[in-house]
Amino acid sequence: MSITRQTLWAARVGKSGKAMPSLAGLPPTTEAFYENVKRAHIQAFTWKHALDADPPDLDTCDYGWRKDEVSNNILPITIASNVALAPLNVLKMI
Template sequence: MPVCMKEVVKEATKFVSACYGKHDTEEMTITRQTLWAARVGKSGKAMPLLASLPPTTEAFYENVKRAHIQACICKHS
């Protein structure tokens, strides 16, 4: 059953955002910004490692496309 890439990205975004504790986020960039703000906060804590934050929306989209094509190849081989 063919699925629109938009739906794949939407569902993947929901899943990965939930893994970071943000259940109502539509874009990964918003999840990233929210986590950044929570970790740094008003107290001026040290900057968190960028690797500990989720990817930006653009980077996440590319990762989802790559993973989706790999899953399709495995499914049909």
């Protein structure tokens, strides 16, 4: 996914000498895609077992969510904390 994202970005920037393309129009990075798949998995699991009397217990923190102790909410993990938000060469351009 990340290679496709970078290739698509380069193709769009190279073709038009105009404004940069919208970041929202690019495919997700591999890491962001992985987190999204984990959240989709737990959502499908929850729906599948919604009518069960005793559904299996899953820890949401293992499936793309993190617990915020201050607000006592769960928040989605959009990208892992140890992953750069963009390749180094892109960050230097910005």
